[in-house]
Amino acid sequence: MTRYDILTAIPTAFGRDGSLDLEGSRAIFRYVGKSGNEGAFVLGTTGEFPAVDVDEFTALVSAALDELKDRMRVVVHVGRPSAFEAVRLTRIAGELGATEFAALTPYYLRSSDDAVFDYFRQVSDAVGDGRLYVYIYPARSGNPVSPELLVRLAGLPNVVGAKVSELSLDELAAYRAAVPADFELYTGADRDLIAAVDAGAQGVVSGVSSVTPQPFRALADAGRSGDASAIAAAQSAVDEVVALIGGDMARMKEGYRVLGVADSYCRMALDEPTDAEREAVARVVAAYA
Template sequence: MSQPDIITALPVAFDSDGTLNLDGTREIFRKAAGSGVQGGLVLGTTGEFVSLGFEERGQIVQVAVEELAGIRCIIHVGAASLFEVLRLIEQARAAGVTEIAVLTPHYLPVTDAEMVRFYTAVSEASDGLDVYVYVFRARTGNFITADVMATISRLPNIVGAKVSDEPLSRLDEYRAVVPDDFIIYTGSDRDIARVGDHGAQGVVSGIASTLPKPFTDITAKIGAGETDLAEAQKAVDDAVDTVRGDMARMKAALRMEGVHAGWPRMALEEPDAEGLAELERVVRQYDTFAPVE
């Protein structure tokens, strides 16, 4: 099995009043760039993109291009309307981005035919860019069937998909209908050691933005051909079970690591004393405990 990619989904820093903190965001991105992962996904769910305006997104894109220069930088340009998506594609292109992700239309239900029309328009607007389809039915209310994915995956410029909150069997279904060189990433952090068995090339992991070591350790073992992954998987499970994919917990852990990660802008509950103790334990175990003042 080839070594899976780790694309870390990156949080964005906000002050306690919700103001965008670009300096803190820069620290988050810089940590990721030096953590051993293959790339960063910026302005996705973990980046609270739905809470950000167009100009703010442009500022974050510029920081990402600067700080992630040594690894892959994938900018999510999804929005509620195709009109806004096309603006965001141009914004990313102007900043020098070469890889983008585009969430399915959301909030209102769309037909399969409209889904194809949407991604056809994205494809036509994305010359010079590699586009990843972003499937997240649990958050968007819309889904891409295998038949629709078969069509979309053959559009120009569309090179892969990020599939969140779906079983591994969904990856099998997509792999069976897409071109051989089509890249599939799962959003299920825990499954990093299993994705290769289901035709996928890696994971997009928000938890790796906070605790990259369990993920880089297990992928290194896979790349070296090791088959006894039980202990490495336990570490991944520990990180996943403790951070829980929750942005408030991610940022609390990052603050414990000396990163000025701030707080969520969206309505997310902060970890209580017990949660903070759990986070401190995993930070001490898998990173460096150096809390910001």
């Protein structure tokens, strides 16, 4: 059966001073848990993972599993520049009860294919009986993954799929053509659920769906039904919310503020929304949350 899964990429709540707001994060987890989406993607790009230390990672993973594991899948992102760090986080998350993991390729320094493979081999070993997704985001990591390398990675124990961000649908289709049929692919492009599934993916990892799940649920349901008019209507709504919120974590957090879920801020160097952007977020949240 063709899948139209939505894994919600969840923002991390911080105070205005940059301190971790664990209770705010719990409130966001609870809100996402009511969305009806198939899963949560925790401490990825949307969760500002590069700015989270190990103690905060531990607290957030524990909170996410506590709030979400009985409602949906929880995929914990453990990617770091080194296998040493990624393995450490994988073991911490596993001890807390995580069973699904994702790891961004090594980043900042350029790595050879063999070095990337060895990195994932070590993380795969640390996963144990869990499931591991390769997170491919060359625009941020500086390390591309060719279809040939992904085939090698798919042969590792526990590597069951990949999340692909800021790559074209043609590149997604090239991965699909190369990897085994049961290897899962997810796009990181919020609006591309239908197009990505048509290219061979199983769904989308979407940060915008964390604030406005309704149009994404409608699009997934329409995709499953095959109703062209329903797909067109739902796609139009998704396009609208993505255009106004986009991949901007500050706007997502403004959405949570409007909803009364959490009054949170970004820790990383991101602009706060302008007054006009706040008004736009309020309109779209009122219409679609």
